[in-house]
Amino acid sequence: GAVVSQHPSRVICKSGTSVKIECRSLDFQATTMFWYRQFPKQSLMLMATSNEGSKATYEQGVEKDKFLINHASLTLSTLTVTSAHPEDSSFYICSAERLEAEETQYFGPGTRLLVL
Amino acid sequence: AQSVAQPEDQVNVAEGNPLTVKCTYSVSGNPYLFWYVQYPNRGLQFLLKYITGDNLVKGSYGFEAEFNKSQTSFHLKKPSALVSDSALYFCAVRDRNDYKLSFGAGTTVTVRA
Numbered sequence: 210g211a212v213v214s215q216h217p218s219r220v221i222c223k224s225g226t227s228v229k230i231e232c233r234s235l236d237f238q239a240t241t242m243f244w245y246r247q248f249p250k251q252s253l254m255l256m257a258t259s260n261e262g263s264k265a266t267y268e269q270g271v272e273k274d275k276f277l278i279n280h281a282s283l284t285l286s287t288l289t290v291t292s293a294h295p296e297d298s299s300f301y302i303c304s305a306e307r308l309e310a311e312e313t314q315y316f317g318p319g320t321r322l323l324v325l
Numbered sequence: 326a327q328s329v330a331q332p333e334d335q336v337n338v339a340e341g342n343p344l345t346v347k348c349t350y351s352v353s354g355n356p357y358l359f360w361y362v363q364y365p366n367r368g369l370q371f372l373l374k375y376i377t378g379d380n381l382v383k384g385s386y387g388f389e390a391e392f393n394k395s396q397t398s399f400h401l402k403k404p405s406a407l408v409s410d411s412a413l414y415f416c417a418v419r420d421r422n423d424y425k426l427s428f429g430a431g432t433t434v435t436v437r438a
Binding site for chain 2: 211213215241243250251252253255258300302304312313314315316317318319321
């Protein structure tokens with residue numbers, strides 16, 4: 210149990226376009242979902258925290274108008290990178306906490322974004 | 326504030342030998358502690374956690390970790406490493422009163438045949 214999926218796994222887009230990444234908890238309901246960014250050979254940087262039905266909480270330095278987060282249900286959160294630029298190219302990873310075990314985050318497989 | 330230190334960027338061991346990956350932490354209150362493993366171009370895979378109770382916790386794939394409050398450490402161990410254990414390992418800590426997870430910089434483990 211505690212499987213988290215992400216779609217797409219890899220996306221290449223042109224500069225100026227928007228890209229949506231989905232994060233789903235497949236076999237559990239998630240009270241809270243998190244979005245991270247990871248640069249090559251580096252640790253994870255928390256971008257934002259989302260709770261179902263409420264606005265996301267963004268970390269300092271993360272542009273909320275650029276990285277739109279929607280948490281429509283207890284099993285789905287989406288991250289939309291708006292007007293993407295090459296510097297947005299990165300590995301984006303989501304995680305989810307189970308209702309029954311809120312201390313543990315379970316991670317998705319990640320989405321590799323390349324903006325040309 | 327909370328933080329995690331993984332003092333070794335890389336750990337190299339021979340297959341069949343014991344594997345240890347070090348982690349120390351700092352939190353203002355009582356910690357939740359975690360170990361995750363990441364394979365290339367993949368997300369993080371949960372290995373084990375310390376919440377409360379026994380200081381020695383056992384996790385997936387034969388890994389275990391010992392919570393040492395006095396030394397604020399949570400080292401990951403495996404008695405006999407496999408080549409397939411080669412990966413990037415992250416230690417993470419969370420204060421019980423906070424929702425944020427803080428990660429160490431990661432330790433790359435290489436197990437040679």
